[in-house]
Amino acid sequence: MDTVNQLVATGQFGVIKTPLAFIKVLEWVFSIFAFATCGGYSGKFELSVECKNRSESDLSIEVEFGYPFRLHQVYFDVPTCRGPSERLFLEGDYSSSAEFFVTIAVFSFLYSMAAMAVYFFLMEKYKENNRGAQADFIVTAVFTFMWLVSSSAWARGLSNVKTATDPDNVKTLIPACDREENRCREVADPVVSGLSTSVMFGFLNLVLWGGNLWFIFKETGWMAAFAGTYVPSGEKPPAPDAFGQQDFEQGGYGQQDPYAGSQGGYQPEYGQEGGYNEGGYNQGGYNQEGGPTSFSNQM
Numbered sequence: 001m002d003t004v005n006q007l008v009a010t011g012q013f014g015v016i017k018t019p020l021a022f023i024k025v026l027e028w029v030f031s032i033f034a035f036a037t038c039g040g041y042s043g044k045f046e047l048s049v050e051c052k053n054r055s056e057s058d059l060s061i062e063v064e065f066g067y068p069f070r071l072h073q074v075y076f077d078v079p080t081c082r083g084p085s086e087r088l089f090l091e092g093d094y095s096s097s098a099e100f101f102v103t104i105a106v107f108s109f110l111y112s113m114a115a116m117a118v119y120f121f122l123m124e125k126y127k128e129n130n131r132g133a134q135a136d137f138i139v140t141a142v143f144t145f146m147w148l149v150s151s152s153a154w155a156r157g158l159s160n161v162k163t164a165t166d167p168d169n170v171k172t173l174i175p176a177c178d179r180e181e182n183r184c185r186e187v188a189d190p191v192v193s194g195l196s197t198s199v200m201f202g203f204l205n206l207v208l209w210g211g212n213l214w215f216i217f218k219e220t221g222w223m224a225a226f227a228g229t230y231v232p233s234g235e236k237p238p239a240p241d242a243f244g245q246q247d248f249e250q251g252g253y254g255q256q257d258p259y260a261g262s263q264g265g266y267q268p269e270y271g272q273e274g275g276y277n278e279g280g281y282n283q284g285g286y287n288q289e290g291g292p293t294s295f296s297n298q299m
Helices: 002-010 013-017 019-039 095-121 123-164 167-173 193-220 222-227 245-251
Strands: 042-050 058-066 075-078 086-089 183-188
Touching: 013 019, 013 095, 019 095, 019 193, 042 167, 058 075, 095 123, 095 193, 123 193, 167 183
Parallel strands: none
Antiparallel strands: 042 058, 042 183, 075 086
């Protein structure tokens, strides 16, 4: 009991609210319905053969059949209306499609149960490096294809089973029914609605497993990998290049402005010798001897 309590305490049952886990629960439930309605089926139909000699008639001939539908092994005794009765067999063996359908349903049930256990108790491991999701996607894709094949095969097999167990067709196997003086009729038809339901559950499972592929695919990381934005778990994305910081400082705007320095730039200093004071207006200009010094002097 303590172990159960510990498992319940460590379980992450809130994940069932997500489409990933909720659809898995539906897959688990409907896989049970699929193999139960097919694997647990048993039916019968009833005929009557009324001979000209009423003492040789048999008005209640019951024929029982069921899973796995090896009808060629199903026998029943009928009167010949000319002596002792004879044993006849139904026609057809449809066990391969029925057993294949039930096998896929059982394995789907087991895998769904195992996947739910992983979702509830090992979700962190499931998401680690996305390997769990990728494996889940591959297995789900295989089961989707198997549901398509098995449901289609069983739908065809069920159609053949219905034909082989139709009392009108079975009457053609009875030699006494070929003579006009004898009267053969069906008393009860087989009830095969449960088998039809199994086919419906098969294709419903196909829709569930195929639809769940999308939600599992989003957990695989493949979409981000195709877009070039996927980063594996445990690795940090590279820091963005700050516009080539080192190059920016060495060969770009980080260098000193050549015009701001004291060398190589155009920085005239009007107070230096050789400027306007020396070779300009003071020496060879209006301040020289013999020339007017100012406008006021001229006046």
